[in-house]
Amino acid sequence: MSFKKYTSYIYTGKMLAVFMIICISILSACSSGKQSNMPASSQEAKAAATQGEASGSLPKTREITDMAGRKVIIPSEVNKVYSSSAIGTVTMYTLAPEKLAGWNFALVPGEKKYIDKKYHDIPALGAWSGKKGAANVEEIIRLKPDFILSMGNVDDTQVSAANAIQDQTGIPVVMLDGPLTGMDKAYELLGEYIGEQERAKELGSYCKQAIAETKAMIDKIPEDKMRRVYYAEGPKGLQTDPSGSFHTEVLDFVRGINVADILAQKGTGMSNVSMEQVLSWNPDIILVSVDKEGDLSQGGFYSEVFNDPSWAQIKAVKDKKIYEVPAYPFNWFDRPPSVSRVLGVKWLAGLIYPEYVPLDIEKEVKEFYSLFYNKSLSDSEVSELLQRARAK
Incomplete structure (x- = not known):
């Protein structure tokens, strides 16, 4: 080979090398210029997962899509979860x-x-939500949960809140919707995320069947037999939530007519109403919310209403159709609006429409507490739970 040809080959090779370096530089710049919705820790986790898959070993993390459609990187093996609200905690x-x-x-x-x-x-x-919302961020970070569960309404406001928590803590946040009629799906996904599929299927199946069976019975109730109900909240019973509120899903589901003709209060709910409004609504039934912070031994509003002359002319008071919502360990109706509401649906439907929903509520309570709380109840414990919650 001549020297001229040799130098020509070298020159061509150098030019190709320079061209390749330029192309790689351009591609790298384009890649680094793209913005990601994931925090830095999540991007690192995704890279680690990819490396694990490439090497053939079990990846330490995986990418999931939560119920808000967000891509989230969580550990492949989940051992600890913190929930930002009581709904997810229950x-x-x-x-x-x-x-x-x-x-x-x-x-x-x-x-x-x-x-x-x-x-x-x-x-x-x-917690990050509710009227007492004040999460201990430092302690949560110190405990290092595998992810933070945000469960409840999935809307733009809650998505923004979840992203903010994720940015603040550096811990992945997983969002789940938690409607009364969708707890089976919530359990299915959460069970998959934390590696508890069998238990999740058991609980989800109960929820789905309970909702379906109760709906089949209440759908047969004629319009003219539907009962008018007031949901009494607060120490004086003069706070409430209207139909359509997240807080009154149980009443809406069992086809009770919510008499509260008011606008829903945003956030934690509990709209203030006047005694005159309640008198004008004149409900057939009053459901009384329980404030666990109060001294329940003193009876609260449930006991006071029977001796308060301002309530005496209301039909529900005259007929003694005032019932306190069972609240232990978690409320059957609201606050938090958790899976306990599935039992609440059975209780309330049977309470206000006994001729259409014939249930053995004692048996239902024992079954639910055994399955969901791993608690075997005695007859006396069931009676205590239902002491103020059933017809006399």
Whole structure:
């Protein structure tokens, strides 16, 4: 080969090398210029997962799509979960209590009675939602849960909140919708995320069947037999939530007519109403919310209403059709609007429409508490739960 040809080959090779370097540089710049919705920690986790798959070993993380359509990187093996609200905390406790990183608030004695002692003293970490929302961010970060569960309404506001929590803590946030009629799907997905598929299927199947069976009965109730109901909240019973509110799903589902002709209060609900409004609505039935912070031994509004002359002319008071919602360990109707509402649907439907929904409520309560809370109830414990919650 001549020297001229040799130098020509070298020159061509150098030019190709320079061209390849330029192309790689351009591609790298384009890639780095793209913005990602994932926090840096999630991007690193995704890279680690990809490397694990490439090497043939089990990846340490995986990408899921939550119920808000968000792509989230979580550990392949989940051992601890913190929920940003009590809705998710109750769901986690029923599904896998050993994986619950903490309660939102310290348990009160009435709750402890129905909860396994080994979980009484797990930390109270606060919440990002509710009227007392104040999460202990430093402690949550220190405990290092595998992900934070955001369960409840899935809307733009809650998605923004979830993204903000994820950015603030550096911990992935997984969103689940939690409607009364969709708990089977919520359990299915959460069970998949935390590796508890069999237990999730069991709980989800109960929810789906209970909702379907109750609906089949209440759908047969004639319009003229539907009962008018007032949901009394607050220490004086003069706060409430209207039909269509997240807080009154149970009443809407069982086809009770919510008499509260008011606009829904955003956020935590509990719209203020006047005594004159309640008198004008004149409900057939009053459901009384329980404030666990109060001294229940003093009876609260439930006891006072029978002796208050301002309520005396209301039909529900005259007929003694005032019922206190069972609230332990978790409320059957609202606050938090958790899976306990599935039992609440059976209770309320049978309470206000006994001729159309013939249920053995004692048997239903025992079955639910055994399955969801792993608590075998005695007859006396069932009677205590229902003491103010059934027809006299």
